[in-house]
Amino acid sequence: MRTAQPATYNRKAGEVMKKIMIIIAVLTALTSTSAASAWTGNTFRSPTGNIVCNYSPQGTEVNWPQVSCFVLSNRWSAELAANGLTAKGKLAPHDMRVLHSQSASAPVLGYGLRWQSPDRITCLSTLQGMRCWSASGLHGFLASAWTVKVW
Numbered sequence: 678m679r680t681a682q683p684a685t686y687n688r689k690a691g692e693v694m695k696k697i698m699i700i701i702a703v704l705t706a707l708t709s710t711s712a713a714s715a716w717t718g719n720t721f722r723s724p725t726g727n728i729v730c731n732y733s734p735q736g737t738e739v740n741w742p743q744v745s746c747f748v749l750s751n752r753w754s755a756e757l758a759a760n761g762l763t764a765k766g767k768l769a770p771h772d773m774r775v776l777h778s779q780s781a782s783a784p785v786l787g788y789g790l791r792w793q794s795p796d797r798i799t800c801l802s803t804l805q806g807m808r809c810w811s812a813s814g815l816h817g818f819l820a821s822a823w824t825v826k827v828w
Contacts, residue, residue, distance in 0.1 A: 721792055721800075722783040728807045728820055729780045732794050742796045746807050746820040747776050753825040757809050759796035761816035763827040 719732045730746040741758040748754070752768045768776070786792055786802040793799045797812035806821025818827040 720783045721786040722780050723802055723807055724785055724787055725822075726780055726785075727822055729776055729783055730786075730792075730800060730807060730809070730820075732792075732798070734795075742794060742798070744794065744798050744800060744809050746800075746809065746818070747772075748806075748820050748822065748825065749773065749776060749780065750822050751824075753820065755809075755818035755820045755825045755827060757798060757811060757816060757818055757827075759794070759798055759811065761811050761813065763816055763818055765818065765825045765827050 719734075720730070722729045727750050728746055728748050730744060732742070732744050734742050736743045736758060741760045741762070743756055743758040745754060745756045747768060752773060754766055754768050756762075756764045786800070786807075788802050788804060791799055791801050798809060799812075800807055800809040806819050808817065808819045810817030816828060818825060
């Protein structure tokens with residue numbers, strides 16, 4: 678019986694080691710997700726790649742920093758300036774070609790993760806689309822595959 682115990686012990690030790698390795702893998706994945714939530718940059722996209730957003734510190738249409746999101750499937754765009762101004766519109770076919778080429782290289786903002794500008798414009802990636810709002814929370818937009826809503 679003494680020879681059977683080490684084999685049983687080794688099998689149990691092996692099972693314990695497998696469980697420990699799984700736990701380490703899960704913790705590593707969770708740590709990576711936490712690190713991703715701290716990611717910053719000026720361009721990002723939704724996990725599907727259908728929505729591409731860009732932060733412009735000087736603004737493009739107004740002289741305020743702004744975030745613009747572009748929906749590739751329906752050509753809608755939405756903009757939010759740090760002063761609360763919002764706008765939406767349709768993109769020209771040429772703009773769509775440029776966005777398609779840029780979207781593949783943009784980092785992904787995973788579902789449930791937030792991006793925030795130095796001006797406190799915040800964007801949240803959700804299953805419904807990209808939701809962005811101003812520091813006051815009173816102004817913003819939702820850009821999705823179906824529509825763009827501004828407030």
